[in-house]
Amino acid sequence: MSLRRIARLFRPHRGPLAVVVAVIAASSIVAMASPFLLRAVIDDALPHRDLPLLAWLAGGMVAVAAVTAALGVVQTWISTGVGQRVMHRLRTDVFAHLQRQSLGFFTRTRTGEVQSRITNDIGGMQTVVTSTATSIAANLTTVVATAVAMVALSWQLSLVTLVVLPPAILISRRVARMRRELTAARQRELADLNVTIEEGLSVDAAALHRTLGTGPALVERFTASSARLTDLELRSQLAGRWRMATMSVVFAAIPALIYLGAGLPWTVGELSIGTLVAFTSLQAGIFRPLSGLLDVGVQVASSLALFARIFEYQDLTVDIADPEHPVELGDVRGEVRIEGVTFTHPGGDRPAVDDVDLTIPAGTTLALVGETGSGKTTLGALVARLHDPDAGRITIDGVDLRDLRLADLARVVGVVSQETYLLHTTVRENLRAAKPDATDAEVEAAARAARIHDVVAALPEGYDTMVGARGHRFSGGEKQRIAIARTLLRDPRVLVLDEATSALDTETERAVQLALDDLARHRTTLTIAHRLSTVRHADRIAVLDHGRVVESGTHAELVDREGRYAALAA
Numbered sequence: 001m002s003l004r005r006i007a008r009l010f011r012p013h014r015g016p017l018a019v020v021v022a023v024i025a026a027s028s029i030v031a032m033a034s035p036f037l038l039r040a041v042i043d044d045a046l047p048h049r050d051l052p053l054l055a056w057l058a059g060g061m062v063a064v065a066a067v068t069a070a071l072g073v074v075q076t077w078i079s080t081g082v083g084q085r086v087m088h089r090l091r092t093d094v095f096a097h098l099q100r101q102s103l104g105f106f107t108r109t110r111t112g113e114v115q116s117r118i119t120n121d122i123g124g125m126q127t128v129v130t131s132t133a134t135s136i137a138a139n140l141t142t143v144v145a146t147a148v149a150m151v152a153l154s155w156q157l158s159l160v161t162l163v164v165l166p167p168a169i170l171i172s173r174r175v176a177r178m179r180r181e182l183t184a185a186r187q188r189e190l191a192d193l194n195v196t197i198e199e200g201l202s203v204d205a206a207a208l209h210r211t212l213g214t215g216p217a218l219v220e221r222f223t224a225s226s227a228r229l230t231d232l233e234l235r236s237q238l239a240g241r242w243r244m245a246t247m248s249v250v251f252a253a254i255p256a257l258i259y260l261g262a263g264l265p266w267t268v269g270e271l272s273i274g275t276l277v278a279f280t281s282l283q284a285g286i287f288r289p290l291s292g293l294l295d296v297g298v299q300v301a302s303s304l305a306l307f308a309r310i311f312e313y314q315d316l317t318v319d320i321a322d323p324e325h326p327v328e329l330g331d332v333r334g335e336v337r338i339e340g341v342t343f344t345h346p347g348g349d350r351p352a353v354d355d356v357d358l359t360i361p362a363g364t365t366l367a368l369v370g371e372t373g374s375g376k377t378t379l380g381a382l383v384a385r386l387h388d389p390d391a392g393r394i395t396i397d398g399v400d401l402r403d404l405r406l407a408d409l410a411r412v413v414g415v416v417s418q419e420t421y422l423l424h425t426t427v428r429e430n431l432r433a434a435k436p437d438a439t440d441a442e443v444e445a446a447a448r449a450a451r452i453h454d455v456v457a458a459l460p461e462g463y464d465t466m467v468g469a470r471g472h473r474f475s476g477g478e479k480q481r482i483a484i485a486r487t488l489l490r491d492p493r494v495l496v497l498d499e500a501t502s503a504l505d506t507e508t509e510r511a512v513q514l515a516l517d518d519l520a521r522h523r524t525t526l527t528i529a530h531r532l533s534t535v536r537h538a539d540r541i542a543v544l545d546h547g548r549v550v551e552s553g554t555h556a557e558l559v560d561r562e563g564r565y566a567a568l569a570a
């Protein structure tokens with residue numbers, strides 16, 4: 001199964017690969033001329049002092065070496081090219097595929113794990129792709145060509161050589177199994193190491209470990225992980241070495257056996273000295289390719305473990321994908337309807353959003369309030385289609401979100417949340433991420449509207465200031481306003497504001513709130529607020545409790561009702 005799939009990866013490169021095989025075969029055949037030249041030197045040219053013949057033979061030996069060396073370069077050049085292109089495809093595929101995974105995947109998966117598979121595992125495949133595949137071909141042709149030449153020189157001596165095959169195969173088999181297990185263990189350990197790095201050496205993590213005082217424990221964990229890796233590496237290297245050592249002793253014993261056999265009374269005179277020397281030189285030359293061939297099982301086994309880890313990622317289904325027949329959105333008015341929507345987080349035991357019906361008329365604001373855990377963020381995420389509802393549907397202008405192209409949806413719905421994610425680049429590039437073709441003037445206008453322009457302009461490098469990893473260069477309120485400017489540049493018709501100001505002090509909150517009010521004007525807005533002061537002017541307010549809408553109305557209506565909202569407001 002896996003083998004066929006790996007073969008499929010190489011199918012587009014059939015042409016170059018065929019050339020590689022041809023080059024390899026040609027070079028093995030050319031190389032086989034050497035022992036025959038050697039025999040002619042010893043048996044004919046030297047005894048008869050035939051100088052011209054000797055010169056020709058010597059020249060032939062040099063030519064053979066030159067031709068095989070040149071073919072080797074050509075072969076490496078082509079096969080490395082193919083290998084790198086296949087890896088590039090695989091890396092890009094996995095990256096693009098994972099990028100389309102729903103949030104559930106990223107919640108489940110450790111960050112370092114993904115990095116490790118994309119870099120370490122695919123990197124590890126290079127060995128397979130570039131060296132194993134070509135060494136199979138090279139070794140196979142060399143072994144076959146050498147065997148043919150050996151039989152041609154003396155079939156009796158060839159039989160003697162056969163004796164060593166069974167033990168060699170047996171040893172290789174055992175090592176193959178050991179190596180496969182070691183490789184799988186090593187890649188798991190590498191991923192673990194990466195996770196520890198990610199969880200220990202990012203800016204948020206560094207602050208956490210400093211304040212929790214868990215730095216030493218972290219170093220210990222890393223040390224232990226690294227030590228296990230060292231041990232695994234050692235064991236996997238040694239697993240090969242012992243076999244090599246054993247095999248080389250066995251192989252070294254053969255020429256001795258052959259000379260011994262040639263000297264026995266009943267064989268003396270049967271073989272010319274030239275044949276004997278040529279044969280032993282061939283026999284010495286068969287050792288490396290043969291053990292390489294026996295090693296193929298080991299390498300293929302190790303690489304299957306790598307491919308399996310990558311294929312596992314490629315096989316993840318994309319639950320939120322572009323529809324087959326997308327509905328084209330013309331001019332968007334921006335009416336949002338949430339119809340009977342129920343959603344349970346993967347692994348959750350009860351719905352986070354439970355049978356919610358809400359309508360937000362185009363251009364109006366609906367505020368969601370409710371206690372922590374009541375499902376506000378989840379409902380907002382559903383509107384941005386970060387999840388798909390288990391039941392019910394969400395529509396914009398009557399079109400189900402699932403019938404929209406993801407790119408269209410991203411154009412229509414904008415999100416500003418409490419946790420602002422900034423890219424590690426300049427302020428300008430962070431804003432431009434929202435609209436790559438934005439001019440400097442547009443970027444600045446958006447920053448002014450978000451009330452962050454003055455702050456940015458006052459920096460020594462202005463808009464070219466680096467925001468630092470995850471935006472650590474800026475305070476919470478500043479990051480928030482950069483995020484608002486970013487959303488302004490996208491100019492979405494529908495806006496989800498998830499506690500965009502709750503992390504801020506009152507002073508900053510006022511500034512950000514003003515920016516948000518500007519942003520929300522004329523747009524359909526779902527605003528989630530912690531502080532009720534910010535929602536009282538909303539066109540409509542809905543109170544969530546355990547994922548259900550328990551009350552809705554205007555501020556005045558809800559206060560009069562003296563229910564949940566009034567209690568929250570008190």
Ligand SMILES: Nc1ncnc2c1ncn2[C@@H]1O[C@H](COP(=O)(O)OP(=O)(O)O)[C@@H](O)[C@H]1O
Pocket residue numbers: 107345346347348352370371372373374375376377378379
């Ligand atoms: N990724 C998740 N996996 C599992 N459960 C989750 C996840 N995110 C939120 N929940 C659960 O869903 C419920 C609603 O959470 P949330 O929408 O964040 O509430 P709110 O924003 O109102 O505080 C909570 O019970 C929370 O524990």
Ligand SMILES: [Mg+2]
Pocket residue numbers: 376377378499
């Ligand atoms: Mg929330």
